[in-house]
Amino acid sequence: MEYLLEALNVTKIFGTLKANDNVTLKVKPGEIHAFLGENGAGKSTLVKMIYGALQPTSGEFRWMGSPVTIANPAAARKLGIGMVFQHFSLFDALSVAENIALAMPGDFDMAKLSEKISRVSKDYGLPLEPTAIVADLSVGERQRIEIVRCLLQEPKLLIMDEPTAVLTPQEADQLFLTLGRLAREGCAVIYISHRLEEVKRLCHNATILRHGKVVANVDPTKETASSLAKLMVGGEIHVVRAARKDKGGAVRLKLEGLNLHADGPFAVELKNISLDVRAGEVVAIAGVAGNGQSEFFDAVSGERSLPRDAMLLIDGKPMGYHGVNARRNAGAAFVPEERLGHGAVPGFRLSENVILTRHSSDEALVKSGMMQKNGASGVSERVIKAFDVRKGKPDPEARALSGGNLQKFVVGRELDRKPGVLVVNQPTWGVDAGASATIRQAIIDLARQGSAVLVISQDLDEIFEVADRIAVISRGQLSEAYPSSELSAEKIGLLMAGEHETREMAHAARA
Amino acid sequence: MNDQLLSIILTIITASTPLLLASIGELVVERSGVLNLGVEGMMAVGAVCGFGAALTTGSPLIGILAAIAAGVLLSLLFGFLTLTMISNQVATGLALTLLGLGLAGLIGESFVGQPGVKLQNLDIPVLSAIPFIGPILFGQDLLVYVSLAIVAGVSYVLFRTKTGLIIRAVGDSHQSAHALGYSVIGVRYLAVMFGGGCAGLAGGYLSLAYTPQWVENMTSGRGWIALALVVFASWLPWRLAIGAYLFGTITILGFSLQAIGIGIPSQLLSSLPYIVTILALVVISGNRALTRANTPACLGQPFVPDR
Numbered sequence: 008m009e010y011l012l013e014a015l016n017v018t019k020i021f022g023t024l025k026a027n028d029n030v031t032l033k034v035k036p037g038e039i040h041a042f043l044g045e046n047g048a049g050k051s052t053l054v055k056m057i058y059g060a061l062q063p064t065s066g067e068f069r070w071m072g073s074p075v076t077i078a079n080p081a082a083a084r085k086l087g088i089g090m091v092f093q094h095f096s097l098f099d100a101l102s103v104a105e106n107i108a109l110a111m112p113g114d115f116d117m118a119k120l121s122e123k124i125s126r127v128s129k130d131y132g133l134p135l136e137p138t139a140i141v142a143d144l145s146v147g148e149r150q151r152i153e154i155v156r157c158l159l160q161e162p163k164l165l166i167m168d169e170p171t172a173v174l175t176p177q178e179a180d181q182l183f184l185t186l187g188r189l190a191r192e193g194c195a196v197i198y199i200s201h202r203l204e205e206v207k208r209l210c211h212n213a214t215i216l217r218h219g220k221v222v223a224n225v226d227p228t229k230e231t232a233s234s235l236a237k238l239m240v241g242g243e244i245h246v247v248r249a250a251r252k253d254k255g256g257a258v259r260l261k262l263e264g265l266n267l268h269a270d271g272p273f274a275v276e277l278k279n280i281s282l283d284v285r286a287g288e289v290v291a292i293a294g295v296a297g298n299g300q301s302e303f304f305d306a307v308s309g310e311r312s313l314p315r316d317a318m319l320l321i322d323g324k325p326m327g328y329h330g331v332n333a334r335r336n337a338g339a340a341f342v343p344e345e346r347l348g349h350g351a352v353p354g355f356r357l358s359e360n361v362i363l364t365r366h367s368s369d370e371a372l373v374k375s376g377m378m379q380k381n382g383a384s385g386v387s388e389r390v391i392k393a394f395d396v397r398k399g400k401p402d403p404e405a406r407a408l409s410g411g412n413l414q415k416f417v418v419g420r421e422l423d424r425k426p427g428v429l430v431v432n433q434p435t436w437g438v439d440a441g442a443s444a445t446i447r448q449a450i451i452d453l454a455r456q457g458s459a460v461l462v463i464s465q466d467l468d469e470i471f472e473v474a475d476r477i478a479v480i481s482r483g484q485l486s487e488a489y490p491s492s493e494l495s496a497e498k499i500g501l502l503m504a505g506e507h508e509t510r511e512m513a514h515a516a517r518a
Numbered sequence: 519m520n521d522q523l524l525s526i527i528l529t530i531i532t533a534s535t536p537l538l539l540a541s542i543g544e545l546v547v548e549r550s551g552v553l554n555l556g557v558e559g560m561m562a563v564g565a566v567c568g569f570g571a572a573l574t575t576g577s578p579l580i581g582i583l584a585a586i587a588a589g590v591l592l593s594l595l596f597g598f599l600t601l602t603m604i605s606n607q608v609a610t611g612l613a614l615t616l617l618g619l620g621l622a623g624l625i626g627e628s629f630v631g632q633p634g635v636k637l638q639n640l641d642i643p644v645l646s647a648i649p650f651i652g653p654i655l656f657g658q659d660l661l662v663y664v665s666l667a668i669v670a671g672v673s674y675v676l677f678r679t680k681t682g683l684i685i686r687a688v689g690d691s692h693q694s695a696h697a698l699g700y701s702v703i704g705v706r707y708l709a710v711m712f713g714g715g716c717a718g719l720a721g722g723y724l725s726l727a728y729t730p731q732w733v734e735n736m737t738s739g740r741g742w743i744a745l746a747l748v749v750f751a752s753w754l755p756w757r758l759a760i761g762a763y764l765f766g767t768i769t770i771l772g773f774s775l776q777a778i779g780i781g782i783p784s785q786l787l788s789s790l791p792y793i794v795t796i797l798a799l800v801v802i803s804g805n806r807a808l809t810r811a812n813t814p815a816c817l818g819q820p821f822v823p824d825r
Contacts, residue, residue: 060697080699096697098690100815101683108680109687110698115680 010072011036011195012057012088012164017066019052026052027063028219034164039186039196041206041227044216045239045439050199051093053216054166057197058090059083084110089157093168093199095149097141104137107156128155131185146295147178154185165189166197171205172465173296176500183209202468203232217241240440256286259459260307260339260428261320267306267313275299277306280485282478284428284459289451290488291462291474295503299483300463301344304432307461308341309334321428332367340364340426342418344433344463346410350417353406357391357398358383360405361420368424390419394445411438418446422453429453432463447473467496479503520650526774527654531662532728534766536561536720538665540744541751541758542672543716548748549676550709551689551816555611556596557717558741559618564589564721566626569732572635581635581726582661582719589718590711592618597710601703604820615741626732634730637661637723659727661719666759668716673755685709689814692821702821717741739788746795752802753812765791 012034019027027049034040044050055061057068059077068075070086077083083090097106104121111120121137128135133151141149150170157165167186171179186196186209200206206213206227213227215238223238265280277299284290294300305311306319313319313327320326321337331341341364343349351360361383366373371382384402391398394415398408405413418434434450435443451473454460463480464470470477471491478488479502486502540557547554567588572581596614599605639659640646646657676682684705688695692702720740725732743765751758772787 059699080697084699092697094693096691096694098687098694100690100812101687105683105687109683109695109700115683 010034010069013069014053014057015067015069017053017056017063017068019049019056019061020064025219027056029066030216030219030221032214032221034195034197035212036163036195037190037193038212039190039198039210041210041213042197042199042216043203043206043213043235043239048216048239049219050216051168052219054090054168054197054199057083057164058088058166081112084112084160087161087163088166089160089162089164090166091150091153091157091168091170093170093172095153097149097152099140099142101141102137103135103139103141103144103152106141106152107137107159110156111159123159124155127158131155131158131188132181133185146173146297147175150174150178150182154182158189162194164195164197166199168199169201170198171200171202175295175503176467176496177504179205203227203235206235207232215239236440256288256457256459257322258283258320259286259322260284260430260461261323262307263318263320265306265313265318267302267311269302270311275302275483277302277483282461282485282488284461286427286457286459287454288475289454289460289462289473290476290478291464291470291491292478292480292485293464293467293470293499293503294480296465298480298503300432300465300480302483303480303485304341304343304430304463307430308339308343335364335368335426338427340421340424340429342421342429342431342434344436346413346417347406351405351413354404356402356404357408357416358387358402360416361386361390364420365424386420386423390416390423393423394419394449395442411442414438415442415446418449422449425453425456426458428459428461430461430463433466434462434464435466435469443469467499524650524653526770530763530767530770531654531658533770534763535662535665536723536728536740537744537747537765538669538759538762539661539723540717540720540741541747541762542665542668542755543713543720544744545748545751545753545755545758546672546676546685546716547709547713548817549689549753549814550685550706551692551814551819551821552600552706552710553607553611553818554593554596554600554614554710554713555608555745556592556614556618556741557713557744558737558739559615559621560589560592560714560717561618561721561724561737561741561744562622562735563592563618563625564718565725565736566622566629566721566732567718568722569629569634569725569730570625572726573629573632576635578635578637578726582637582722585718585722585726586715587718589714589716589721591714593710593714593717594707596714597707600820601706601710604822607818607820619735619737623734626734629732630734632732634725634732636730637727661723661727664719669755669759676755686814689816692816692819696821696823702823706821717744720744743791746792749802750795750798752798753814765794768794 010033014030014032017027017030018025030053032053042050052061056063059079059082068077075086104117104124107124108115108117108120124135124137133155135151135155150173170182174182190196198210210227213225214221215223217239227235262280262282265277267277269276275298306313309329309331312330316325316327318327321334321339324337326334326337347353352363358380362372362378372379387402390396396412396416398412408416418431421429431450434446438446447469450460450462462473474491476488477491477494479486479499481503540561544554544557564585568581568585571584572578592614596610599610600607637659639657642656646652676686684700688700688702688705696702721737724736747758747761747765751761768790772782772784775782776784
């Protein structure tokens with residue numbers, strides 16, 4: 008048996024879209040096999056088929072040399088295939104042991120299982136407390152549950168879908184040690200990631216997918232990050248140019264001791280956040296998901312009003328009590344994380360979506376309560392042109408656009424106003440490299456024209472590309488904002504883990 | 519005085535049992551993530567079918583089975599609409615209540631005024647002869663014991679068995695449960711049917727044991743109290759049992775106090791269960807640990823598998 012798993016000429020069609028077109032992937036035992044491609048290239052589709060969550064339209068899978076049909080995830084687990092999802096399949100209200108029990112076949116013996124979890128998790132350097140409730144755990148710990156859940160089934164093949172996207176650099180290092188050990192023990196790993204440096208460091212083999220087709224199979228250790236990127240995109244990537252700015256613009260967005268209680272059982276409380284964003288600069292907020300980013304965005308955008316008016320100042324005016332529209336009228340613009348449903352109404356046309364965020368600030372869009380359709384179409388066409396939004400018809404519904412194109416549109420809609428203050432949450436989440444570069448460039452350009460820009464992101468590469476200063480959010484607290492030249496990924500990692508809670512530590516990280 | 523107290527306690531038990539039966543079923547339904555507001559309707563149909571079947575066959579036991587079957591059938595309609603056709607659970611539940619009440623009135627038209635068949639008390643020999651506690655503990659009808667056994671069973675299954683873990687998991691995150699390969703829709707169908715059976719049984723209890731006759735609207739809002747009870751009990755079976763007896767006590771005390779001549783407006787008394795529930799909700803929602811551990815996160819959310 009040379010190969011553990013072979014996917015031979017697999018095709019998967021959704022409606023008219025060929026998500027996978029004649030894809031062949033071969034994985035050897037003990038190999039860490041990277042699976043690369045842009046968003047929408049079809050990586051997730053293929054691994055979902057391997058895990059039995061989807062069925063191929065045509066083609067075949069071979070497991071240890073013989074043809075198999077993987078009818079459902081249970082069948083996949085029976086073969087020895089485990090998967091760690093990008094979006095965890097965990098149950099917040101249940102304990103660690105209960106979460107794992109749900110994926111284990113056979114007897115239901117919580118005591119025995121808990122003992123096993125403690126043993127295996129310690130053994131692989133992924134310590135877990137079986138009785139802890141998932142909702143109380145950090146994202147890194149949650150991922151450990153997923154991994155331990157797979158390990159307990161002694162898998163022969165482990166699929167990891169963007170595992171490090173949610174981890175601090177230190178947590179990622181620990182994960183690499185674990186994966187290395189698994190590979191030495193003979194377990195194969197399919198590793199999906201956008202982080203090419205990481206792939207070079209960890210993986211033995213890489214299969215690259217573009218528009219649903221395999222375009223290359225390479226040894227990543229012999230490639231450079233840019234040669235891998237070129238294979239993924241099929242061309243050169245525009246390099247974001249951040250003309251360094253001169254310091255000392257006026258403070259346009261000021262947060263002063265911002266406190267906000269948690270508004271739900273799983274929400275994060277914001278504690279004493281202070282930050283100045285000056286004209287001409289981009290300040291980025293780094294942090295692992297779920298540390299208060301969405302609460303922070305809601306507080307800054309006015310979706311939740313603040314306990315004191317002076318906690319938030321826009322161009323010197325206290326706006327803490329004011330809602331989203333008042334803050335927009337004061338010259339601010341906001342782009343939330345979720346583009347469909349939050350940033351745009353799925354069933355509304357693009358021009359109507361323009362009116363939704365700009366009706367109060369743009370007189371050309373609404374006159375005496377009547378929508379000005381021509382004005383709206385004008386704005387919408389301008390945005391579409393400036394950001395190269397690709398669409399099927401002239402003024403489509405928001406839901407008809409692909410994620411990346413809609414993201415370009417919702418960011419572009421706000422940038423088009425030339426706001427004095429821009430707050431963006433995850434500006435390029437789920438957007439491919441080309442579109443990301445466009446959006447990031449536009450953000451920097453806006454700042455250079457005298458606006459204050461605040462970017463909330465979990466992508467460190469993005470942060471280093473756009474930010475002049477970087478602050479880190481951890482458990483609802485914000486660190487000091489350091490000039491980005493003074494921070495390395497390592498130091499940000501320490502801050503993400505929450506070490507800024509003492510001032511000395513912060514200064515140690517800075518040194 | 520003793521006799522009076524005894525009779526009050528006995529009435530409290532019979533008044534509490536239908537509330538407990540209906541709400542324990544709804545508790546399981548909600549634990550699986552489905553909100554079925556049609557309890558009142560399923561109870562009404564259960565009551566009339568139980569009454570009719572017992573009247574025709576002369577056997578209260580067959581009446582009980584018919585009541586359960588009627589509740590299950592109606593809940594299957596709810597399941598089909600909300601789980602298979604993904605209709606809105608709140609709207610469908612409300613419609614189910616209206617449908618159930620209307621249907622019960624239609625079916626029961628010829629039963630109005632007819633003397634019913636009463637489910638006899640068990641009166642366990644010797645034991646039930648013990649003064650005072652004998653009739654309370656050993657002289658009840660079968661369904662009183664059954665209702666408590668169901669609570670014990672539900673509590674055991676939910677928190678001690680894998681089946682229960684799966685029900686709770688489906689209610690907490692249907693996406694995750696689906697990803698692990700569990701049949702979300704299947705589990706919810708079974709839960710909804712269990713809830714329907716319990717509601718039907720509760721209705722049957724009203725027309726076979728509580729007041730053995732058929733009167734239109736005889737459920738008189740008990741289905742709504744059952745729904746409130748589930749929230750009041752923060753989705754915990756034994757707390758639910760305590761709540762059901764508490765609500766039963768409130769209702770009966772109201773009648774008794776009026777009988778003695780203490781003037782509390784009956785409207786106030788009949789609204790007490792809801793007031794207590796609202797207070798309980800306020801207390802619960804202020805308590806992070808309580809809501810997080812027990813409120814099914816997917817309650818009322820439709821599930822559409824992505825494939």
